Amino acid sequence: MPDYENMKEYNFLNGQILLSEEAKIHVSDLGLLRGYGIFDFFRAVNGKPVFMDDHLDRLENSARLMGLPIPESRERLKEIILELIELNPHDLLGIKVVMTGGYSPDGYTPAEPSNLMIIPKPFIFKPADIGMKLMTYEYSREIPEIKTLSYISPIRVLPKMREAGADDLLYHLNGDISESSRSNIFIIKDRKVITPKDGVLYGVTRKYVLELCREHFEVEERDVTLKETLEADEVFTTGSTKRVVAISQIDNTIFNDGKIGKQTRKIQSLFLERELL
Amino acid sequence: MPDYENMKEYNFLNGQILLSEEAKIHVSDLGLLRGYGIFDFFRAVNGKPVFMDDHLDRLENSARLMGLPIPESRERLKEIILELIELNPHDLLGIKVVMTGGYSPDGYTPAEPSNLMIIPKPFIFKPADIGMKLMTYEYSREIPEIKTLSYISPIRVLPKMREAGADDLLYHLNGDISESSRSNIFIIKDRKVITPKDGVLYGVTRKYVLELCREHFEVEERDVTLKETLEADEVFTTGSTKRVVAISQIDNTIFNDGKIGKQTRKIQSLFLERELL
Numbered sequence: 172m173p174d175y176e177n178m179k180e181y182n183f184l185n186g187q188i189l190l191s192e193e194a195k196i197h198v199s200d201l202g203l204l205r206g207y208g209i210f211d212f213f214r215a216v217n218g219k220p221v222f223m224d225d226h227l228d229r230l231e232n233s234a235r236l237m238g239l240p241i242p243e244s245r246e247r248l249k250e251i252i253l254e255l256i257e258l259n260p261h262d263l264l265g266i267k268v269v270m271t272g273g274y275s276p277d278g279y280t281p282a283e284p285s286n287l288m289i290i291p292k293p294f295i296f297k298p299a300d301i302g303m304k305l306m307t308y309e310y311s312r313e314i315p316e317i318k319t320l321s322y323i324s325p326i327r328v329l330p331k332m333r334e335a336g337a338d339d340l341l342y343h344l345n346g347d348i349s350e351s352s353r354s355n356i357f358i359i360k361d362r363k364v365i366t367p368k369d370g371v372l373y374g375v376t377r378k379y380v381l382e383l384c385r386e387h388f389e390v391e392e393r394d395v396t397l398k399e400t401l402e403a404d405e406v407f408t409t410g411s412t413k414r415v416v417a418i419s420q421i422d423n424t425i426f427n428d429g430k431i432g433k434q435t436r437k438i439q440s441l442f443l444e445r446e447l448l
Numbered sequence: 449m450p451d452y453e454n455m456k457e458y459n460f461l462n463g464q465i466l467l468s469e470e471a472k473i474h475v476s477d478l479g480l481l482r483g484y485g486i487f488d489f490f491r492a493v494n495g496k497p498v499f500m501d502d503h504l505d506r507l508e509n510s511a512r513l514m515g516l517p518i519p520e521s522r523e524r525l526k527e528i529i530l531e532l533i534e535l536n537p538h539d540l541l542g543i544k545v546v547m548t549g550g551y552s553p554d555g556y557t558p559a560e561p562s563n564l565m566i567i568p569k570p571f572i573f574k575p576a577d578i579g580m581k582l583m584t585y586e587y588s589r590e591i592p593e594i595k596t597l598s599y600i601s602p603i604r605v606l607p608k609m610r611e612a613g614a615d616d617l618l619y620h621l622n623g624d625i626s627e628s629s630r631s632n633i634f635i636i637k638d639r640k641v642i643t644p645k646d647g648v649l650y651g652v653t654r655k656y657v658l659e660l661c662r663e664h665f666e667v668e669e670r671d672v673t674l675k676e677t678l679e680a681d682e683v684f685t686t687g688s689t690k691r692v693v694a695i696s697q698i699d700n701t702i703f704n705d706g707k708i709g710k711q712t713r714k715i716q717s718l719f720l721e722r723e724l725l
Contacts, residue, residue: 182475195472196480198459198565203473204546205599206483237604267555269481272603278544278569279599280606288475292555313590319600322482322556324590326549327514329557 181258183251183289185242188258191290200286202271204278208286208320209233213375213411214294215256215264221446223252225375226411230268233317234285239270242284251289261293265412269320294412299439302419302431303408305351306337307397311344315370325352339408341421343397344370354410356418358395358403359388359434365399368392376409376442383441388434405432414446415439458535460528460566462519465535468567477563479548481555485563485597486510490652490688491571492533492541498723500529502652503688507545510594511562516547519561528566538570542689546597571689576716579696579708580685582628583614584674588621592647602629616685618698620674621647631687633695635672635680636665636711642676645669653686653719660718665711682709691723692716 180191202208211233213226227245234241243251252266269288272281297303310324325340332340341356342349349370350356355377357366364384366377384390400406406418406426415438417431426432457468479485488510490503504522511518520528525545533541546565549558574580587601602617609617618633619626626647627633632654634643641661643654661667677683683695683703692715694708703709708716 184475192474194475196475197469198461198471198473198546198567200480201603203477203480203485203548204487204544204597205603206597207600207603208480210481237600238607267481269475271480279603281603290475313598313601314604320481320483321590321598321600323484323514323596323598326478326482326484326556326558327591330515 180291181255182291183255183287185284185286188251188254194288194290196286196288197274199274199278200271201273201275201281202269202286202320204275205272206320207237207281208269208271209237209239209318210267210269210320211318212265212267215266217262218256218260220252220256220266222375222379223249225378229318229373229375230270233319234270236314236317237319239272239281239285240283241270242287255289255291259291263294263296264291265294266291271320297413297416299414299416300431302417302426302429303338304336304420305339305341305418306332306335307422308340308342309344310340310342311349311370312342312372315349315372318372322352341400346396346398347394348397348400351408354408354413356400357407357409358400359405359407359432360399360403362388362434363391364388365391365393365395367395369394374409374411376411376414379445380409380415380438380442383445384438387437387441405435407435407438415442457568458532459568460532460564462561462563465528465531471565471567473563473565474551476551476555477548478550478552478558479546479563479597481552482549483597484514484558485546485548486514486516486595487544487546487597488595489542489544492543494539495533495537497529497533497543499652499656500526502655506595506650506652507547510596511547513591513594514596516549516558516562517560518547519564532566532568536568540571540573541568542571543568548597574690574693576691576693577708579694579703579706580615581613581697582616582618582695583609583612584699585617585619586621587617587619588626588647589619589649592626592649595649599629618677623673623675624671625674625677628685631685631690633677634684634686635677636682636709637676637680639665639711640668641665642668642670642672644672646671651686651688653688653691656722657686657692657715657719660722661715664714664718682712684712684715692719
């Protein structure tokens with residue numbers, strides 16, 4: 172077993188793999204000065220990246236929608252990621268790919284090349300057998316279909332969220348829910364699995380869960396009201412750091428007596444099976 | 449005269465004044481990874497900071513509203529700024545103070561100390577005798593009263609804005625205008641000076657312009673519709689990089705035959721006089 176305590180961490184920054192402590196960017200970076208950047212995040216389990224191509228597809232889409240050229244080819248990106256996984260040999264590794272508008276001479280206009288960072292970090296899953304508690308929050312991300320670096324509102328509300336004993340937020344606006352701060356939301360009502368279609372980030376876990384659910388349930392992708400969410404039989408959330416996790420409570424509404432529902436359990440195991448394929 | 453070409457630039461970063469090329473922050477900074485940070489910007493003219501205390505007041509207010517402790521006292525901040533002005537002896541110096549949520553171990557929760565950068569750069573004023581052209585844009589900043597690092601939408605629309613020949617955006621939502629991407633907006637109708645009261649950043653130039661206008665015009669701070677803006681006699685914008693600049697055109701509406709209006713000229717000279725006090 173590797174000596175984790177004394178293990179060096181390695182990052183990638185603008186063409187170079189380097190010790191994490193040396194991964195520093197100049198203060199004129201447009202991600203830092205203006206929040207102009209995107210990222211993606213996926214896992215490597217026992218040295219094997221999970222759904223990497225889906226995440227790189229999404230990174231490319233975010234980059235295109237933000238007008239940010241990716242300075243490495245897809246093939247080279249994968250080589251770098253595999254090298255980083257070897258250099259950071261944790262059983263569970265989270266890999267964050269961040270790309271910003273570069274070193275802007277005027278502090279406002281994106282400049283080429285984009286700054287590209289790849290930051291691997293060991294991580295721990297949310298336990299799959301404990302439900303999460305959400306706090307409703309009136310909000311919609313600015314450009315929901317892009318995985319931007321913009322998290323001011325959910326971070327600013329962290330103290331209030333923790334005071335309420337909640338693990339995450341449930342965004343809603345004009346009566347409809349959209350997503351959580353970093354994951355997608357599904358509800359189950361009368362054996363129908365329902366998830367918001369618009370105004371959300373199209374999660375990779377969401378995609379596979381939808382595929383799997385279509386084989387076992389009736390599935391609807393459409394607007395979902397907050398009211399029907401609170402009246403659902405079961406609610407669950409999906410994301411790369413969570414896989415499928417039950418929501419046991421939203422504000423004061425408790426689902427299924429606080430226990431994980433049968434259908435959510437079934438979807439959890441279907442997804443785990445799919446991921447381990 | 450200093451040898452600008454070969455002049456070194458100096459920044460401040462977390463307790464140290466250092467050469468700009470060495471001003472680098474680690475990639476785990478929460479401003480970079482999550483856009484969690486604030487800034488302020490003011491000028492030094494011929495070595496003398498302009499309205500510095502107003503800007504530091506606003507920085508403190510932004511910091512408080514974001515829950516970010518400022519790692520230096522007000523007095524020490526001013527000492528550092530004055531030292532940076534001496535080390536960067538440009539006639540016109542823009543001074544940007546940036547503060548972020550620190551090096552976050554989990555990449556999400558703000559950590560202490562905040563990262564504090566002060567970045568001086570020479571700059572050039574928008575010419576006061578040429579009007580600017582604005583493109584209307586349906587948008588409102590997420591937390592308008594805080595000077596956050598969040599500029600994704602206006603930067604993303606830059607290519608479209610430039611294609612339209614516009615110099616900046618005019619934000620409007622639900623029929624009301626708010627501000628431009630980096631400055632405040634005033635309209636003049638029948639010798640009344642009117643500016644939006646809510647949903648805007650409270651600019652330091654805006655504050656002094658309001659004070660001065662109250663001595664010479666009727667002044668209203670209230671909701672301002674886009675319709676009345678387009679029907680105004682004169683429109684102008686205020687900001688630390690602009691002072692007072694006329695708006696000669698919004699979309700296809702031209703004001704005052706494209707020339708700077710008399711009342712705007714008066715306010716320009718009133719402000720310049722006040723600044724040079």
